[in-house]
Amino acid sequence: MAGRRWTRVLTDVRPLRVSAPYRRLFVGNTISQLGQQMTAVTVAVQVYALTDSSFAVGLLGIFGLVPLVGFGLYAGSIADAVDRRLLAIIASSGSWSVSLVLAAQAFLGNTHVWVIYLCIAVQAACFATSSPARNAMIPRLLPAELLPAAGALNAASFNLGFTVGPLLGAVLISWGGFEVAYTVDALTFTATLYALFRLPAMPPTPGSPRAGLRSVRDGLGFLRRSPNLRMTFVLDLCAMVFAHPRALFPALAYKVYGGGATTVGVLQAAPAVGALVAFVVSGWVSRVRLHGVAIVLSILVYGAAVGAVGLAPALWAGVLFLAVSGAADSVSSAFRNTVLQVAAPDELRGRLQGVFIVVVAGGPRAGDFLLGSVGEATTERLALVLGGLACIVGVLVAVAVQRSFLSYDARHPTP
Template identity: 60%
Template sequence: MLRGAVADLTPLRTSADYRRIWFGQSVSSIGQQMTAVAVAVQVYTLTGSSFATGAVGLCSLVPLVAFGLYGGAIADTVDRRRLGLIGSAGLAAASALLAGQALLGLHQVAVLYAAVAVQGAFFALSSPARSSMIPRLLPAEQLPAANALATVSMNLGMTVGPMLGGLLIGLYGAQSAYLVDTVAFTATLYAMWRLPEMRPERTGTRRASVLDGLRFLREHPNLRTSFLADLAAMIFGLPRSLFPALAAGFYGGHAGTVGLLVAAPAVGALIGALFSGWVSRVHRHGLAVLTAVAAWGLSIAAFGLTSGHLWLGLALLAVAGCADTVSMIFRNTMLQVAAPDEMRGRLQGIFIVVVAGGPRLGDFESGTVAALATPFTSVISGGVACVACVLLLAARRPAFLRYDGRTPTP
């Protein structure tokens, strides 16, 4: 019974290329999360402002949206391996820039904002290519297992990265986190280098257009609703830009406490992914997505009531992270199964914009509300708004609740 509950490792056993990509992304994810904590701590230390810390998300949001959409279109026209290499090299260079500014003691928020914007551009440019590779490396029946393993990789980084980052920052300064991140990208670069050329399969002579992906979503409400549900969770229910202020003002801690708060949702998400063997037995994917997003919002709202009770707050953040993993697995599977191959790069580009851009917009939203009211007011109101959006989506799109993975309709 336990064997059927844990994550399926078949994709790692059957494909050496997928195994290298998975390992490389896991290592790089740890480094990137260390950098995220270091940037937040540096900005808050320099400004003492939750609004300025939240603006970090806004700085990466614009390049994420612009380059994510065009990155998806580019991924449908060029060698995806080469595009992945370029993006990973650019991310490594941005981390090296952050390390340089910390070592030189520049103390300029503008430099931090600029480096984050560069990171967002390279991440969005290469991520659709990397995501579009997976269905070419694995058979269709292994894709749900691969999605679960991808959440393990991501949340391993979000668990280990913030805690290690907080420890290193406290001992050796922000530059140590940035340097580790720079070196960590060698794993992804090696994985991309070992791949064969991977040009997209051609189904016609028409050039790939960014607008084609947007039109596809406009005409196919089930996939569109899955995107909107994730946006509701990330914009209104992700208070990570408030963690430095919450750690200092309400939990009596500093860099190490910030790392714990950032890592807590990832701990829950990692547990959810490790015990994801049951997801293949669920067929009502739309209902599962909305239920998971509602659970996320309720857990975040409850977290807002835990002022001064750090371990209770961490437990509620972990519950929220577990719910997010469930939502992510089903959303990814819906996208891969219901979307046609010829649209994969462009839809993955939009998906990256939603997944990566939503939290950045959420950083700005939560920081703004906290500046107008209080950090905990921002957390509670965000969780409640997330649940309200879920109820609205359920009322407007009842067909989404009936979506069945055995007969997928986009």
């Protein structure tokens, strides 16, 4: 009896058992995510070392945001019109090439921050192209009833990399410099390419429209007519634009906590540690029916936790609150992914995943710029408090405008 109770609480790993292609994709993405998060912390530390400015670190978000918006929407229409596997392979190869360039500029002793900004822009364009295709594949690899569990697994894959990657990146920076950290990223990224090559073909469904602006407009038109899907994007933007603390981590580590690169890695990893803890006990996710309520509550907790970081008296307290924020964001992500994958028809999944990538990846980059700018103009602590409050207010206003989202029922999914 006790064993059955634990089974209901612990992580549901059935997607990994029932689908070998999904399992390969999951493992490949997890390994490459480790390298990507090493690069994320390495880029932030390198830019801060070159400029001594949180604003300059925040600009990384802008250089990543613009290509994400431009390429994400159009790439989603391409993903609905061509073989999704082939598109993901081509775009991921581009991301791998950028990893090689970042390693090369570090080996050559680059001191021009614009080189790094340019690499981030190209990398964001490649990511915006590959991610809609990869995410739109998952509903073809798994039965619908396993998609919530797959959402939790995918969030765990991201957060495992987010936990180990920054810490390993900080260690590698201290041991061998920026060039070593970038080189390890380039090596680990080959795992994603291998997984993609092993997937079956993913041709477009019969009757899918040709890629183009009209196709993009059709996808956006469907989103306008889909209040529940639209609400998941709005709520995520409240969290990521107003209360994404990443751009403040270098300044917090060096100025507030008196640490260095290792402290940056600890701060970067803390949200992912909380997310992994939430993942371990995520067996309950598949049994929740009111996904809208779950999303709203988890984002409110996220905003409160980020604001509390600004009030934390010491490093350990800040790390604890960041872990809580990561756990809440992980829960929100699992349910938001499920709403998108279940409520959207297959012929539109690429385009809607394109919008999803613009929001999920673009929101944090806009948040980097916003909080980096506020931190530069005021203090890092005040920026965190204001960001957390803005997130909470934004969520409450959005729910007040569209109260029907709280009634979203997974048994009867409607976009």
